[in-house]
Amino acid sequence: MDCGSRFFYALEKRRGAKKQVTCLLVEDGTPLTDLVEMCWRVRAFCASLFSLDPTDPNACRVLWEELPSVSAGDRDRLELPLTLAEFSEALRPVPTNKSLGMDGLTVEFYRMFWDVLGPDLVTVWAESLQSGVLPLSCR
Known part of the structure; x- marks a missing residue:
C-alpha cells in the first residue's frame, strides 16, 4: 500500500x-x-x-590574556559531583507545556515522575560529564 x-x-x-x-x-x-x-x-x-587563514599570533595572545579566569575556590565548587537537589531546582522554573528534549516529554511529565526518574537521570548526566560523551537519547 x-x-x-x-x-x-x-x-x-x-x-x-x-x-x-x-x-x-x-x-x-x-x-x-x-x-x-x-x-x-x-x-x-x-x-x-572554508580554507584555513593564517592566524595572527598577537591576536591569539591578546584573546587568551583577556579571558577571565575562575578562582581556585570557585573551580573546586564547580567540579563537585552533580546532585539531585541541583537538578530539582533547575527543573522548577521551566515553563509548563514545554518539552525539554526531542523525545516530546513535557516538563509536567518530569515533575510528576521526578521521584522515580530523577536519581537515574542524575546518574546518567554525571557519567556523561565524567566520560565526556552524552548518550544518543540526550544528544
Whole structure:
C-alpha cells in the first residue's frame, strides 16, 4: 500500500526540477547559466570560504590574556559531583507545556515522575560529564 508509484515519482521529479539552481550571479553581477561553470564557481567559493587563514599570533595572545579566569575556590565548587537537589531546582522554573528534549516529554511529565526518574537521570548526566560523551537519547 505504501510502495511508490509512477505518479509520485513524477511528482517528486517535477518538484525537484523547480528547486534546481538555473542561474548564478558572479562577482561582477553577470548571470552565469552554464551548469559546469556554475558547479566550478560554487566549488571554488566553498573552498575559499572554508580554507584555513593564517592566524595572527598577537591576536591569539591578546584573546587568551583577556579571558577571565575562575578562582581556585570557585573551580573546586564547580567540579563537585552533580546532585539531585541541583537538578530539582533547575527543573522548577521551566515553563509548563514545554518539552525539554526531542523525545516530546513535557516538563509536567518530569515533575510528576521526578521521584522515580530523577536519581537515574542524575546518574546518567554525571557519567556523561565524567566520560565526556552524552548518550544518543540526550544528544
